[in-house]
Amino acid sequence: MKPSSHNWKIACIPFCVVGLVVSLVAWASSSPVAISPKAPALTVDNSMTSTVEQVDQFFEKQWAKQQTTPADISDDYLLLRRLSLALHGTIPSLEELREFEAMQGADRIQRWTQKLLEDRRFADYFSERFTRAYVGVEQGQFIIFRRDRFKAWLSEQIQANTPYDELVRTLISAEGLWTGDPETNFITSASADGNLDRNKLTGSTVRAFLGQRIDCAQCHDHPFDHWKQSDFEGLTAFYGQVEIQVLGVRQNEELKYEVEDRETLKKRTVSPQVPFLNECLPEEGTLREKLATWVTHPQNRRFERAAANRFWGLVFGVPYFDPVDDLPAPTDLSESDPDVLDILGQDFRENGYDIKRMIQTIVASKPFRLSSTSQTDDNEQIERATDAWALFPLVRLRPEQIIGSMLQASSLKTIDQNSNLFMRGRRFFSELDFVREYGDLGSDELNDFPGTIPQALLRMNGEFARDNGSASMLNSVGRVSQLDISDKKRVETCFLVCLTRLPTNLERDHFLKQYQSATNPKQREKITEDLFWALYNSPEFSWNH
Template sequence: MPFARPSRRWLALLAAGAVCAAAFAAAERDVPPGPPPLQDLPDAAAVDDFFAERWAEEQVEPAPPADDLLVLRRLSLALHGTIPSLEEIRAFEADAGPDRLVRWTDRLLADRRFADYWAERLARALVGVHEGNLILFRRDRFKAWLADRLHRDAPWDETVRRMIAGEGMWTAKPEVNFVTAEIENDLLDREALAGRTVRAFLGQRIDCAQCHDHPFAEWSQGDFEGLAAFYGRTAYGLTGVRERTRENGEPKEFAVQDRETLEDRVVAPAVPFAPERLPETFEADSTARRAALAAWVTHPENRRFGRATANRVWGLLFGRAWKEPVDDLPDPEPLEPGEPGDLLDRLAASFVGPGQYRLKGLIRTIAASRAFRLSSAVPGAGEQEYERLTRAGAVFPLTRLRPEQMIGAMTQAGSVRTLDADSPLFVRAIRFFRTVDFVRDYGDPGEDELIREPGTVPQALLRMNGRLPREIAQKQPFGAPARLTWFAGPPPRQIEAAFLCVLSRRPTDEEAAALARYYEPNGDEANYPMEDVYWTLFNAPEFSWNH
């Protein structure tokens, strides 16, 4: 019988199978090199000393250290908004060198995914979540500019000064979108801009002082008006954002309506405290008002700036800020000379200073601390005791994944390879549109992203019956479930690989035995056990938390 030529369909299947086999082998065996050697070790002693004192004072026993693989998962979620791939897990486990977690923190920080993800998270506080007027405000340009600054680890104080004092077109000088974000109905809301400046960079809410003195803090209505006056001469037009001067038009002063006379009252720019931190050359009639405000906000002696930055970074890493709400911190307590202060003061001390203001350095310090590497599990602790341990920083706090973290984790779990900027264009495009649809259906927390909210029934139903988890679990040639089915080996190996892909850990004997039942013959020729395994892991409570 002559040899039959294989059909095109069979050739295509063989080719797809060869590609899948090669990709799976690469993820399993040909792991990429680990991160480069450390240049220096982060000094987390001040943070560790603070918690050692706090635990002793409150007489609490901290949770045990978390497994390194779980710490990698929480690092990946916090820095990239997704879980580590099977490819990354294999590389991590093959790395037996010293200070592995520190080196992998550096690797994650050097990855462009960190800059892109954190630019989105920070942009929510800096310019909000709405696209606004696309002619005068370009959130996408601002976010791209911010991501580039984060990727280069540009000094944060310099980045903030450029946002507050920037001039030019919102396309050519994206930092000015911080100002134009508050343009509504073709009018610049200077009061809203002053309120956002204080919330974003000093971590305090003074918005209520727009109408009356703050009831719980030292902020007065006059303080708010004085800060808003720094934006009084800010104008925008065909040449972009600029300061009005006598050369480009008569300067316009900031004015408010007097409640008694109902007449406009001109307000001079003024700061609510420490006016000596304004530039020496600053005068009320200066044409560089925003530059003076920027210098005052980022002054090395302005403890509010360092504390607010530390608190927000802590919140982005832990899922909840150390002091909540993240933008409503109390006024800092006075410190005696040499007194280290509280946690935020200690973190700020390592962040603020000549040549410092590096967000990556602050992240490295926090990620290397004992508090960040604690387990989230405390056997035998009741709800009240667990909350007490959480407030004391004696356990890693449990918080629900944000919508983009959920979609990032699901999408990455569907691939054995790392999904990043080097992934094929069609893969990145599919992930983008999936993210848009999923976040819309799952719910977006908006600007108040660090406020803890309970999970909802629609969110649970979306994980159970949504289009995305169903597509990822299906037997597609290039998807992780199919590759695990074809190339991971017998069922126990398949289940173990699925746990690593989805939960970043191996199953217990009990879990493996429970999922092995999916592989028992049931008379259904179309039975696809891995689809059931993935569905089960996606809907496990563990998957939707940051632990």
């Protein structure tokens, strides 16, 4: 049952700043509206086109070999929603849909992708996704760890399109104070109660940047993989000289890395060593600089494959190899038959580890453009097609994507860095509150997670849903209710705002009957409220298709 409406409240904003926010809103409303940048002209790159063709050919061979028929290509509206959710963490606004509709040319999806990547929202959203992979979700000890500063620094690096290998080398080898040199928070995130957990740093480094799980080797040889306990200890020794001082993260060359023998309980010194590609370890530099160079070395296939798998997962919602941090070692793969991670990884390496180029390549590939709708009802065939990437994977939206989509659906205008302070503050505090109540996915974010009844009830009856389901001059429900358009157009607008698609004939006819039964404007407004509430709470709203 739809909850009763009530006036919109600024309950999520601290009382001490409400007056300031209201004043700024009044100022912003009288200021010219900032126009979002137009989609740039697409830069033609023959090498990228060649890589996309290689990716497509790889999958087409797989589909032919497995006798799997790929799904149809998705329509542009669905691709826009898919892109916006993946790159900005929200659905596109009606304003953006109209801008896209005005674009001409067969390459407008590629041009729109480039526009989304240049938008500041991409850097801000991906910085949060990277932060989770690199330092987790815990705030840690404030005295030596600033997660927010780390995330802001990452956002600047992504916006500037800093090469990925350079970014990773900086994280591993950085020195300085965690406030003035935010990249050092990768190191200080492993500190607790005054002690630096070097084992945690090693595990995080190998998981995040090489896509391998080595953690259990800190106690014994890995039972199923190539990793030995001596490998873990040798890698950890590269962090043996790092220490956290009053003036920040520093390298102390007098320190020796020691471990306690579990049988004799005696301590022994461990020398830094790498488990493979010893020839890629430089002779010059600090221990962490040497480790950083080895991790990102062009001959280290694990690095580029791990990056490709993580970016694939961020774009699709599911990594190519799952879990994202447990990739098969390159030694287990056929050298003569490279997989899609090798194709993407080679392009990544040969083009300066360009993050945005990697994403553009994945988005331009055929698997990304496929529909999630199967041409058969046979569960076994559907599962086989899904495993072969012949269907776009159905993935439940992340908590911040749900609240981001609800917020955007409440406004016909784009909510971005050009929005007024009131709208941006509302989004910030609403997202914090919603994610806290809905439940966070933690750092293990690319694994599948089930929905719960409390989560569904929060979307249906939470304070935000109640507020935005009630028509007002400030939200899309009220504005759509007052638009001087036909009822058919009104229904279509509601579907575009909430689901980024037009209604089916059956859906359109159902809601048109509701409007035709209305005898006064108040009833029509109530029908629009009910329509928005139904779309907010449809299963389709909380999934990527």
